Amino acid sequence: MMAQKRIAIYGKGGIGKSSTASNVAAACADQGHRVMIIGCDPKSDSSITLLGGKRIPTILDLLRQKIDVTEKDVVFEGYKGVKCVEVGGPEPGIGCAGRGIIVAIQKLSKVCESMKDMDLIIYDVPGDIVCGGFVAPIRKGLVNEAYILTSGEYMPLYAANNICRGLAKINTPLSGIICNSRSVTREEEIVRKFSEEIGSKLMAFIPKEQIVQDCERDGFSVLEKASDSSVASVYRELANAIMNNDSSVMPAALEDARLRELTR
Ligand code: SF4
Numbered sequence: 007m008m009a010q011k012r013i014a015i016y017g018k019g020g021i022g023k024s025s026t027a028s029n030v031a032a033a034c035a036d037q038g039h040r041v042m043i044i045g046c047d048p049k050s051d052s053s054i055t056l057l058g059g060k061r062i063p064t065i066l067d068l069l070r071q072k073i074d075v076t077e078k079d080v081v082f083e084g085y086k087g088v089k090c091v092e093v094g095g096p097e098p099g100i101g102c103a104g105r106g107i108i109v110a111i112q113k114l115s116k117v118c119e120s121m122k123d124m125d126l127i128i129y130d131v132p133g134d135i136v137c138g139g140f141v142a143p144i145r146k147g148l149v150n151e152a153y154i155l156t157s158g159e160y161m162p163l164y165a166a167n168n169i170c171r172g173l174a175k176i177n178t179p180l181s182g183i184i185c186n187s188r189s190v191t192r193e194e195e196i197v198r199k200f201s202e203e204i205g206s207k208l209m210a211f212i213p214k215e216q217i218v219q220d221c222e223r224d225g226f227s228v229l230e231k232a233s234d235s236s237v238a239s240v241y242r243e244l245a246n247a248i249m250n251n252d253s254s255v256m257p258a259a260l261e262d263a264r265l266r267e268l269t270r
Pocket of ligand 1: 101102103104105137138139140
């Protein structure tokens, strides 16, 4: 039996983590893998495109309402049987996102027996890993592979570089870089070079295609709504690359001057 993969995708806010996570989940389910996606973003939109546009209740919201949560309250089956869970966000101004994620996941693992049977669990985590709270899932051993999503622009790469620093600090290797294109000049070359220089590898280059947004707006993954599109094949290749990936490295973050030079 294959070991359970529990991956987290980090990256600058707004870079496309949720859309990448849900499309990878759908592609893996298409290939017959048992997949769970755990959305940890307060916007709780990680699973919406796997559920035909439907929003599901979040674990933290239910816990705040003092509901004695069971599996059927928080685990919803979406496209090709993908199990969808949304952690939800902390209360604005008071809660801690990292702490909230841990509370919710601990509750989930207590009530959800089927979690153990998954081949792949994807944690769609918020933030740029600049604070200790966001690395909580790694620290608690919930995650065994970390990926970084970036584009070839300076700011997302700056965030990616910082995430590398954060991972090295907590002694966690990086399993690969994924480029979500913003149609920047020489983008693939820039992100490939960045990946190599930090000691890692580029897992996939996802082209910027309107079809991704169109499917998302309609409440579907590309794999479901536009399975013949070329970008659907890219997600399939990325899903394969992740499922077959067994290498990781301690990333060596670049000096800022080098990062600027790379993106110039
Ligand atoms: S530790 Fe991080 S997630 Fe928690 S409150 Fe502070 S900034 Fe937010």
